[in-house]
Amino acid sequence: MENGAAKPVIVAIDGPSGTGKSSTSKAVAAQLGLSYLDTGAQYRAITWWMVTNGIDTADPSAIAAAAAKPEILSGTDPANPTITVDGVDVAGPIREQDVTAKVSAVSAVPEVRARITELQRAIAASAVTGIVVEGRDIGTTVLPDADLKIFLTASPEARAARRSGELKGADLHTTREALIKRDAADSSRKTSPLAKAGDAVEVDTTELTLQQVVECVVTLVEEKRAGK
Ligand SMILES: Nc1ncnc2c1ncn2[C@@H]1O[C@H](COP(=O)(O)OP(=O)(O)O)[C@@H](O)[C@H]1O
Ligand SMILES: Nc1ccn([C@@H]2O[C@H](COP(=O)(O)OP(=O)(O)O)[C@@H](O)[C@H]2O)c(=O)n1
Incomplete structure (x- = not known):
């Protein structure tokens, strides 16, 4: 590139809930001076808007008809990621x-995916140094030309234990069942399901600490940048 500026690096991190996507992506982005995008937060934000505005989330045609209405804005600083809907901070309510x-029902609607995917591509294209984008379909659909694709996995037991640790008072069994149900819905939808891209590196985080996962991904990004 001109003036020796490094080409922006695009990293896609996908996987089911509780595998460590958000924590890993934020830490990797902070360490490497990249932007960070939580695409799950965008799908949660549009879902929050549907619920708040009385749209029947069991009716795909009602969701499709409203999909263009909310304005969703994501702040991409890994030290302070933000999410607003029509100017309202929804970081708390979307969880x-x-x-x-x-x-899962709202994000399965093709009109919702088209809208959010367009937003995601625009954000990635405007990241000056590059970006870490985490979700379910980033490597397969949103950014198929990403420089590096990671697919995180972990056992359902480890994922449920991590999630129940966050949700005060949550029962481990109920959390595990809810995760498995959401995985199944996300993996079986017709449009852009949760899936590992053919060229993604799979990392099983069950027995790894967060720091080990972060080091592994940072090393892979540096190797890519060095042209290895
Ligand atoms: N390798 C790991 N070992 C133990 N806990 C982890 C690991 N990675 C993430 N966590 C914890 O698990 C929880 C879920 O992680 P998160 O990054 O939100 O996952 P995801 O974005 O895939 O749903 C968080 O509390 C996080 O601190
Ligand atoms: N790229 C993405 C990201 C999330 N999603 C949907 O958004 C939901 C919430 O994603 P999330 O990353 O916040 O999930 P958790 O890791 O918080 O469990 C997922 O269960 C999917 O239904 C999606 O369809 N595509």
Whole structure:
């Protein structure tokens, strides 16, 4: 590139819930001076808007008809990621149980995916040094030309234990069942399901600490940058 500026690096991190996507992506982006995008937060935000505005989330045609209405903005600083809908900070409400239970149905609607995918591509294209984008379909659909694709996995037991640790008072068995149900819905939808891209590096995080996962991904990014 001109003036010796490094080409922006695009990193896609996909995988099911509780595998460590958000924590890993934020840490990798901070360490490497890259932007960070939590695409799950965008799907949660549009779901929150549907619920708040009385849209029947069991009716795909009602969701499709409203999909263009909310304005969703994501702040991409890994030290302070933000999410607003029509100017309202929804970082807290989008993690509530009701939104979590409905997000798979809303995000399965093609009109919702088209809208959010367009936003994601625009954000990635404007990242000056590069970006770490985490979700379910980043390597397969949103950014198929990403420089590096990672697919994180972990046993359902480890994932449920991590999630129940976050949700105060959450029962391990109920959390595990809810995760498995959401994985199944996300993996079986027609449009852009949760899937590992053919050229993604799979990392099983069950027995790894967060720091080990971060080091592994940072090393892979540096190797890519060095042209290895
Ligand atoms: N390798 C790991 N070992 C133990 N706990 C982890 C690991 N990676 C992430 N966590 C913890 O598990 C929880 C879920 O991680 P998160 O990054 O939100 O996963 P995801 O984005 O894939 O749903 C968080 O509390 C996080 O601190
Ligand atoms: N790229 C993405 C990211 C999330 N999603 C949807 O958004 C939901 C919430 O994603 P999330 O990353 O916040 O999930 P958790 O890791 O918080 O469990 C997922 O269960 C999917 O239904 C998606 O369809 N595509």
